[in-house]
Amino acid sequence: MSQTRHVPVMLQRCLDLLAPALEAPSPQPPVVVDCTLGLGGHSEALLSAFPTARLIALDRDKEALRLSGERLAPYGDRATLVHAVYDELPEVLGRLGVPKVQGILFDLGVSSMQLDEADRGFAYAQDAPLDMRMDQTTGIGAAEVLNTYPPGELVRILRAYGEEKQAKRIVSAVVREREKEPFSNSARLVELIRDSLPQAAKRTGGNPAKRTFQALRIEVNGELTVLERAIPAAVRSLAVGGRIAVLSYHSLEDRLVKQVFAAGAANTAPPGLPVVPERYQPRLKLLTRGAELPTEEEVAENRRAAPARLRGAQRIREEER
Numbered sequence: 001m002s003q004t005r006h007v008p009v010m011l012q013r014c015l016d017l018l019a020p021a022l023e024a025p026s027p028q029p030p031v032v033v034d035c036t037l038g039l040g041g042h043s044e045a046l047l048s049a050f051p052t053a054r055l056i057a058l059d060r061d062k063e064a065l066r067l068s069g070e071r072l073a074p075y076g077d078r079a080t081l082v083h084a085v086y087d088e089l090p091e092v093l094g095r096l097g098v099p100k101v102q103g104i105l106f107d108l109g110v111s112s113m114q115l116d117e118a119d120r121g122f123a124y125a126q127d128a129p130l131d132m133r134m135d136q137t138t139g140i141g142a143a144e145v146l147n148t149y150p151p152g153e154l155v156r157i158l159r160a161y162g163e164e165k166q167a168k169r170i171v172s173a174v175v176r177e178r179e180k181e182p183f184s185n186s187a188r189l190v191e192l193i194r195d196s197l198p199q200a201a202k203r204t205g206g207n208p209a210k211r212t213f214q215a216l217r218i219e220v221n222g223e224l225t226v227l228e229r230a231i232p233a234a235v236r237s238l239a240v241g242g243r244i245a246v247l248s249y250h251s252l253e254d255r256l257v258k259q260v261f262a263a264g265a266a267n268t269a270p271p272g273l274p275v276v277p278e279r280y281q282p283r284l285k286l287l288t289r290g291a292e293l294p295t296e297e298e299v300a301e302n303r304r305a306a307p308a309r310l311r312g313a314q315r316i317r318e319e320e321r
Contacts, residue, residue, distance in 0.1 A: 007302035008041035009107060010294050010310050014245045015049050017287055017312040018103040021243040022050040029054050032103035033093075035086035035234065040068030042105055047075045053103075055079045056096065058086050060135040060221075085135070087230040089237055100239035106246040108227070108253050127187035132213075132220045142216040146189070147182040151175050161224070161252065162215030169196045170212060186213075214250065224252060231260040235284065238315040243287065245312045254291055254309045261286060261313045283319065287312035 008014075022030045030053045034043045037059040047055055055078060059065050065081050072079045082092050086106065093101065130143035146154070151171050158167035173196040174183070183189055190209040197208050218224055234244055248254040264284030269276045291309035298305045 007305075008045065009247055009302060009305040009308050010292075010298060011042065011045055013292065013310060014042060014105055014247070015045060017245045017310075018046070018105065018243050019049070021102045021241055021314070022046075022053050024102075024241060026102075030102035031056060031098055032105070033089065033101050033234075033237075034058070034105050034107075035089060035230065036105075036107045037068050037081065038064055038107065040064075040071040042107055043068065043079065044071060044075075046103075046105070047072065047078060053078070056092065056098070056101070057081050058084045058089065058092060060085045062135070062137065085226055085230075087226045087233060089230065090233050093237055100242065101237055102239055102242045104234045104238065104242070104244040106230075106234070106244075108223075108246070108248050127185055130183055130186055130189065130216075132217045134221050139220065142220050143183050145216055145219055146174055147178050157219045158212055158215045160215075161218040162211035162213075163251070164211040164215065166197050169198075172196070218252075224256065227253060227256055231257055235260065235264055235313070235315070236319060240315050240318060242315045243312060244315075245310065248291070248309045248311070249307045254311070257311050258291070261311060264313065278317075281317055283315065283317045284313045285316045287314055 018032065022032055024030070030050065032046050032050065032053050032055055034046065034055060034057040037043055037057040038061075040057070043055055043057050046053065055072075055075070057068065057072075057079065059068070059081075060083070062083060065083055069081055072081070080096065084092050089104075093099070129141075130146065131141040133139050133141055145157075149157070154171045154174065155167045158164040158170060164170065170193055173192050174189075177183070177188075177192055189212070190207075193209045193212055231246070238244060246257045248257055261284060265282045265286050267276060267280060267282055269280035273280075288311050291311050293310075294305040294308050
């Protein structure tokens, strides 16, 4: 088991952002939701740092739920673990009879466990079946995407989700090769990407397969579509005074979070009103100036923290009916 999996990204900063909402005096124990349980590092820290809090944790990966369940067992019934995708948060809270929560944390992207278990096919550094499903009980894997999607759709995915400038070259090679033999393993795809890129493109930004693998993973798991629903739903689930912290790992996720937070923090009144009615007032207060980055020490301790971007917001007003 790799040690890197035990270092949650920007942990102390996440706890500091959520603390005022989880430590405020209240008649009921505060509820905090970890929307991306993974191996339970952030969840364990939340339960430890806020001894009165009750935790609800979601993950679509059954293996992650099993391992985290063992890790969080000492906290007993303070922790409720649920097999769900994070855009299902409103339904999960409804089933548990929790109308509003005081804290929400998202740690987006792939969990360390998924990257470290070779047979899941997330990592381009080792040969494995091209699967990439976070929930292996449902949906189609990356191999099926590569082998069956029309060329134009593959180009769109690589450009939109991987920000891959050489998408057309890579897809041309994929289409040529899949006709000879369907793709099944990651090593063949990595080799094909290396062979199809011009020399200059190979010299920039680490492994040349990184962007393609990211794009396939986002497509297989519907990550951006899910996130588009999940962040607004999470904001609506916050009680007034509640706080949300979101860790993103690439610009597409971060942009989405930024847009939702900015819209919530905006005054939506038509120009020229002498007094701004309640329904136009901002519902959120931004807690971070732009996106906060990990420190050099954090990156040294956990290289997976390097691309992380953290944004936080506080609920300051109810939705107008």
